[in-house]
Amino acid sequence: MASLKIDKKPVAVPQPKKLSLMKKVKRDWQLLLILLPGLIFYIIFRYGPMYGMVIAFKDYNVYKGIINSPWVGLKHFRNFFTDPAFIKLFRNTFMLGIYNLFFTFPFPILFAILLNEVRNIKFKKAVQTASYLPSFLSIVIISSMVIDFLSPSNGIINNIIAFLGMEKIYFMIRPEWFRTVYVASEVWARMGFDAILFIAAITGIDQALYEAAELDGCGRLKKMWYITIPSILPTIATLFILKSGSVFRIGFEKVLLLYNPATYEVADIFATYVYRKGFEDMNYSYAAAVGLFESIVALTMLLITNAISKKLSEQSIW
Amino acid sequence: MKKKKWTLFDYVNTLIMLLVLLITLYPFIYVVSVSLSDSSYILQNKITFYPRGINLKAYKMIFESPKIPKAYLNTIIYTVVGTTINVFLTAITAYPLAKKDLVGKKIWMTMIIITMFFSGGIIPSFIIVQRLGMIDTIWAIVIPNAIWTYELIITKSFYESLPNSLYESAVIDGASEFRILFQIFIPLSKASLASITLFYVMGHWNSFFIPMIYLNDMKKYPLQIILRDMLIFDTARRSESLGEYAALTPEALKNATIVVSILPILALYPFMQKYFVKGVMLGSIKG
Secondary structure, rough: OOHHHHOOOOOOOOHHHOHHHHHHHHHHHHHHHHHHHHHHHHHHHHHOOOOOOHHHOOOOOOOOOHHOEEOOHHHHHHHHOOOEEEEEEEEHHHHHHHHHHHHHHHHHHHHHHHOOOOOOOOOHHHHHHHHHHHOOHHHHHHHHHHHHHHHHOHHHHHHHHHHOOOOOOOHOHHHHHHHHHHHHHHHHHHHHHHHHHHHHHHHHHOOHHHHHHOOOOOOOOHHHHHOOOOOHHHHHHHHHHHHOOOOOOOOHHHHHHHOOOOOHHHOHHHHHHHHHHHHHHOHHHHHHHHHHHHHHHHHHHHHHHHHHHHHHHHHOOO | OOOOOOOHHHHHHHHHHHHHHHHHHHHHHHHHHHOOOOOOHHHHOOOOOOOOOOOOHHHHHHHOOOOOHHHHHHHHHHHHHHHHHHHHHHHHHHHHHOOOOOOOOHHHHHHHHHHOOOOOOOHHHHHHHOOOOEEEOOOHHOOOOOHHHHHHHHHHHHHHHHHHHHHHHHHHHHOHHHHHHHHHHHHHHHHHHHHHHHHHHHHHHHHOOHHHHHHOOHHOOOOHHHHHHHHHHHOOOHHHHHHHHHHHOOOHHHHHHHHHHHHHHHHHHHHHHHHHHHHHHHOOOOO
């Protein structure tokens, strides 16, 4: 061993680390030039708005611009925290996010597991292909389908309810139905798409495991329980952590399309409130303050879940 | 494999899968049926699984309407221009970032990744776009989201997976970085670029919030905004601008417009499917 070391010494190994910064820049100038347009994009359209957040501490005036608008300190935050809407928004955002997480998460897993048990390959393929068809639809179309299908005058759901002899339900104007409607439509729209990863994970399971289990006399359900589910558990755990980190980032576009003043009390979330305050009331600074608060809460959520996951499973998103 | 007898489980499972199939496909069947049906049947709630009194009136109305063809054209323009910019910028920006010893790589990557977890929010973004004078122009639609960080990282990982010897031999042959990127890396990444293209196309085609906040001029509206006005606002309120539809927005027209708007995507579906699944999978291995 020692002789090897000595042999190595005289050989002149090129040492890239010793290049000075200027030399590196000179060496990489072509690469930097290629990177430049992308960097400019990030600086203007991603970091620009971050700088623009200072208007949350100002009274933004369109004519004065960001820099010249007067500072007002924490005025907008004080107004927001003392507004009764604050608690309501916090609750609504959190509840909708939690409901959404817990109901949209299990369905793709269940679907993937059951799909895997389908014997006929063609049927299996057909079901899977159909299952991600809804993810090609726009939010506008999904929302309009939801409204149409739930309509009390001619929606199929209410027709069925009427057929069963029950009273028709005005789903879209009933606050108690909002979360259910939102989450159910989310399940419909996303199940096939979200199942793709689980289906792939199941496909990756070693077939020998199943064969061994069969020799031991395991039935289908037992094989699912003792082989399929444990095998995809790491995938499930990782995705669950990822999703729970973004529990505060609700697809607010759909809320915007599905809610109305009758359901504001449960449907109004931070993002929709920001939208109304900013674009309808033109109260940019106040809306930006609410938006900033929301961003911070969402980021904190993400950091907490990531820290927990690091502790539990050594899985981290970075 | 030997054939096994169907057990109770198989029957139940098949039933569940048929139910999934029905729930997934039914809205499509219904929308197409209504779009082709005669209004008298629609008003009587008689359409469930197939059209009655088949006619193409609703589709004729779409072509005669003053707004829908224009909006359709706008959507096509935004999608083509937007996707071209997206894919070009993503494909080139990912290239230097895939180089192991790029100067300042850590700084650039950190700067880019941060934006996945924290953003300035819609109001400051709107103000930036407004300050740049982009409101009511196509640029407000195609520039502020020119790169999706997620797709950028997927592309970068793909470049990294290409064999390093390719790069080295090109360097020895004296090729410039530009040539290596455009003549070696991009052609070799066709499959991967196809799947990010698909996601960008769908993003533009279905986009509604961005045009809603950045466009005021009705002549520039894309299809999704018209759809929202017709499908959702129509029932909620009847403002002046919507009066024209409100007067004649029969269910058949609404549904025909939905059909027309998803037709290009459905037509491409069989071809895009494999890239779609691939795109999802590529995303999952990035970590």
